[in-house]
Every structure is written in structure tokens, then in C-alpha cells.
Amino acid sequence: MSAIPLTDTSKLCVHTITTKPWSVEEAMDKYAEAGVGGITVWRQWLEGRKISEVGDQLRACDLEIVSLCRGGFFPAATSQGLEDAIEDNRLAIREAAELGAPMIVLVCGAVPGQALDESRKQIADGIAAALPLAEDYNIRLAIEPLHPMYADDRSAINTMASANEVCDRLDHPLVGIAADVYHIWWDPDLAEQIRITGEKNRLFAYHVCDWMTPTTDLLNDRGLMGEGCIPLEEIRAMVEKAGFTGFNEVEVFSDRWWARDQDEFLTEIKKAYLNHT
Ligand code: ZN
Numbered sequence: 001m002s003a004i005p006l007t008d009t010s011k012l013c014v015h016t017i018t019t020k021p022w023s024v025e026e027a028m029d030k031y032a033e034a035g036v037g038g039i040t041v042w043r044q045w046l047e048g049r050k051i052s053e054v055g056d057q058l059r060a061c062d063l064e065i066v067s068l069c070r071g072g073f074f075p076a077a078t079s080q081g082l083e084d085a086i087e088d089n090r091l092a093i094r095e096a097a098e099l100g101a102p103m104i105v106l107v108c109g110a111v112p113g114q115a116l117d118e119s120r121k122q123i124a125d126g127i128a129a130a131l132p133l134a135e136d137y138n139i140r141l142a143i144e145p146l147h148p149m150y151a152d153d154r155s156a157i158n159t160m161a162s163a164n165e166v167c168d169r170l171d172h173p174l175v176g177i178a179a180d181v182y183h184i185w186w187d188p189d190l191a192e193q194i195r196i197t198g199e200k201n202r203l204f205a206y207h208v209c210d211w212m213t214p215t216t217d218l219l220n221d222r223g224l225m226g227e228g229c230i231p232l233e234e235i236r237a238m239v240e241k242a243g244f245t246g247f248n249e250v251e252v253f254s255d256r257w258w259a260r261d262q263d264e265f266l267t268e269i270k271k272a273y274l275n276h277t
Contacts, residue, residue, distance in 0.1 A: 003237035013038030013066045013247035016045045020258045032061035038247045039063045055100040068101040073109035074126030075119035089130040097137040105178045110156040119156035142178035142204040160193035176202030185230040198242025207251045220255045226276030
């Protein structure tokens with residue numbers, strides 16, 4: 001099964017971290033000029049700025065603010081650590097509201113040496129504690145399952161099934177899933193899990209990039225779509241079949257691409273989006 005080819009960039013969203021050398025101001029001008037439809041803003045890009053003003057500038061550029069990245073990192077070894085994590089997520093919710101972002105992506109966290117089941121419980125409890133504030137501002141919380149190579153310290157949620165379990169536990173319309181191909185492309189249950197996620201109205205976001213062979217860095221060696229081995233068109237077909245109509249968000253952490261001219265990179269992003277996504 002393959003998806004219908006993408007013919008324009010109206011559903012293309014770029015994460016500010018993808019063009020890491022650019023400030024949020026540079027990124028918004030360049031994205032808008034290139035016809036990019038949406039932007040996901042990473043919190044570091046808001047540092048030292050009046051967040052509501054950045055939101056106004058983004059809207060003036062006609063960029064749809066897709067999400068704020070990121071909240072999460074709920075698990076901790078101490079009760080103070082757990083409380084601090086919840087506070088930081090509440091702060092992220094306020095920042096999203098100020099920016100005008102309808103959603104926060106959650107990288108859920110893990111503590112090396114702590115049982116993953118315990119971390120999953122802390123993640124569910126942490127999201128539950130942040131939910132009342134998310135309700136006040138109507139901000140959606142999207143759990144992003146991370147590839148199992150990050151299970152030690154970045155996330156105890158490593159599959160769509162595991163993310164769906166947390167969603168089932170919380171059973172709340174503001175809690176759903178951000179499906180990122182980098183983390184889930186290998187999963188033999190992917191098609192079924194995406195189907196279930198859509199059926200339960202919790203497929204909130206779709207992130208794309210590619211998997212390089214060999215991968216030289218576990219974090220900062222993602223490929224641009226078409227450079228690696230992820231069956232992107234097949235996965236987009238699954239996501240669309242599940243009812244997803246949102247943005248295809250390009251999220252590439254790559255030392256290799258960050259070292260290049262970012263204007264050229266953005267041109268390559270558009271090409272890769274239209275031809276390999
Ligand atoms: Zn992602």
C-alpha cells in the first residue's frame with residue numbers, strides 16, 4: 001500500500017530544531033517564503049523572548065503553529081524530581097497557551113536502572129497531574145513513543161502499543177500520540193497500532209525523517225526523507241487510512257545537515273517532502 005503523492009507543501013510542517021542554526025525569527029521568515037504550511041516550535045527557541053509576540057509573528061507569517069516541543073521527562077528517582085517534572089510540564093502548557101500552540105509533544109523520560117514499568121507508571125501519573133491545567137487551556141498532550149535504543153534515559157514508552165496503554169489508562173480526549181517514523185518504523189504491529197490509534201481519535205501528530213545506515217550518532221544522525229530505509233509512503237498511507245489529516249512534520253536532527261547552508265537544506269527538505277514522503 002502506498003500513499004497518494006504529495007503535490008504541494010501546504011501540509012508540510014518543519015520543526016525549528018530541523019534548521020537548528022536559525023533563530024525562530026529566521027526560521028519563520030524562511031519557512032513562510034518557502035511555502036511551508038506549519039511550524040513546530042521547540043521551547044529553547046523561545047528563550048529570552050516574549051512568547052505571545054512570537055506567536056503573533058508566526059501567525060502574521062501565515063504559519064500554522066502545529067505544536068510546542070517538548071514536555072515530558074516525568075520519571076524520577078526522588079519525589080522532588082517527580083514534582084519538578086510535573087511543574088515543568090505545567091510551565092510548558094502555559095507556554096503553549098501563550099504561543100497559541102494547540103499541542104505539546106511529550107518525550108516521556110526514563111531513569112537508568114529504574115524498572116521501565118515503574119517509569120511508565122510515573123509517566124501516566126505525571127500526565128494525569130498536568131491534565132487539569134491542559135484542560136484549562138485546551139492543550140493536547142501527544143505522547144511520542146521513542147525507539148527502544150532510548151529506553152535507558154529518554155523514554156520508557158517505546159512502541160505505539162505502549163503509548164496506547166498509557167492513553168487507555170488516562171482515557172482523556174486531550175491525551176493522544178505523536179507517531180514519529182524514526183522511532184516506530186521497525187514495529188511489526190505498526191499498521192494495526194496506527195489503525196487502533198486512529199479509531200480511538202488519538203493520532204495527534206505525524207513526524208517524518210529517515211533512518212541512516214549506518215547510523216553514526218544515536219541522536220544527531222537522522223536522515224532527510226529518502227536518504228534512508230524507512231518505508232515513508234507506506235507509513236503515511238497507514239496514517240491517512242487511520243483518518244489523520246494533519247501536518248507531515250519534518251523533524252531531522254543531523255550534525256551533517258546542520259553543517260550545511262540552511263537555505264540549501266530547506267530546498268532539499270521541500271524536494272524530499274514532495275518526492276520521498
Ligand atoms: Zn518526533
